[in-house]
Amino acid sequence: MNQRTAITAFRLLVLAGCVTPAGWLVWQWYFGDLGAVPGEAVVHFTGKTGLTLLLVTIAFSPAFRVTGWVGFMAARRQIGLWAFFWLVAHMLAWMGLDQYWDWPWIRREMIELPYIRYGVAALALLVPLALTSLRRVQKAMGYRAWHWLHRLIYVSAALGVTHFWILTRADYMLPLIFVAVLTGLIVFRIVDAMLHRR
């Protein structure tokens, strides 16, 4: 398999990985397997999926550094946009299926509840990243500026993990895994930058 085919295959794999959870969710909904409060199940599932994809997006660059395989860089924009999509779905699910579009309450919870504040901030930070993901914009901005802007993904992920941590009641297994992965990725980034400083 030549390089091009491998990259295309990888991109398709990433696509499948990002879309399959939606299929699973629809399936569960259709067969009534989301339990007594399906709206809540959708909110939780979209949130976990979005946050996971956000961390995977961040992992793509270290994966490239370690393996030297360009496929990771070729698929990074795609997976990042999918993470954004899932997190937007998460927010819309919360607004519609959890808060029933009750705008005064949505506003109030956004202002008053710390975990909602962190979640909103995490998503807001991703908006400029998604907007500048068009290649034309990327080119117009210049790689340096674009690169700096896109480091916001670390801040967004940290806020997202904090959001998940705060709303957890007792079992911290999954939030701990997220913290560990994000910490690992940040440490790798810093060490890598120090080692390769010119």
Place this chain on the structure above:
Amino acid sequence: MARYRYPRIPESEVTPRELFESRRRLLRGGLALGAAAVAPGLLWSREAQAWQGLLEERLATDLPSSELAGGESTTSFQDTTTYNNFYEFGTGKRDPEIYGHRLETDPWSLTIEGDVDKAGTFALEDVLAGQTLEERIYRHRCVEAWSKVIPWVGFPLADLVKRHGPTSRAKYVVFESIHDPDNLRGQRRSIIDWPYREVLRIDEAMHPLTLLAVGLYGEVMPNQSGAPIRLVVPWKYGFKSIKSVVRIALVEERPLSSWEERNPDEYGFYANVNPTVDHPRWTQARERRIGESGRRETLMFNGYGEEVAHLYAGMDLQQHY
């Protein structure tokens, strides 16, 4: 065809109760047949079941029933038994339903000890023998801001406590849930300090609304709901209503309850339902009634203020939350 649609299913699409149950009977029947084929001994051993058969007989008769939820309609049996917090089985809402069968409930015994005249360990059938069962329809409010209306079957805790002769030293009543990590997968990790413990002040425990429940919807208590015997304190957040009780002790000094020990800032000793005192991380002013869309306003003491407010007269409920 979809079995469930959001947010509300038309009545015509709800599986009729009889059908739902006949399917369960069929499944059970199938299992029994299978068991009969391989090991007849298994079937005979069912006769040894101590309390379940007796309770089923009593549930089949007309029990006195009191409606104490302000006429609000009851949550469906299905929703009540498929959306539960019972961390002994896992922290997911469906874990108790999925893994509940691993709890062995028959035979079951209850230890009653501490500052009582008649201490000891008693078989559940003996505990139930002298009690008049009744149905009580109560609101049930979880600290996570969801709620249900549940027709419990049980008897006042006070009846049991009186039977065992509490001494004058008894100031608090401590409850302990079953501890069995081999069968209860949630107990293999220390999410909380197992076994689950809860504590009531003696006057709260003796209050006529405080129930020991052995059933719901006219049926033997399902495992995920706290079989075989659980506490129900309708004016407090659900976590006070400890499930699958194995031990009740009357004591002079107040021990910490499990949630209080885990996080005292968030789960106070009293845990009275109070819309004016928020959980540090979310509002308690509203609640999601399971099976409904939208939110309801949460009622002070979960709507039982007339009956219980006097228990807390003179106390600052912002401080003693």
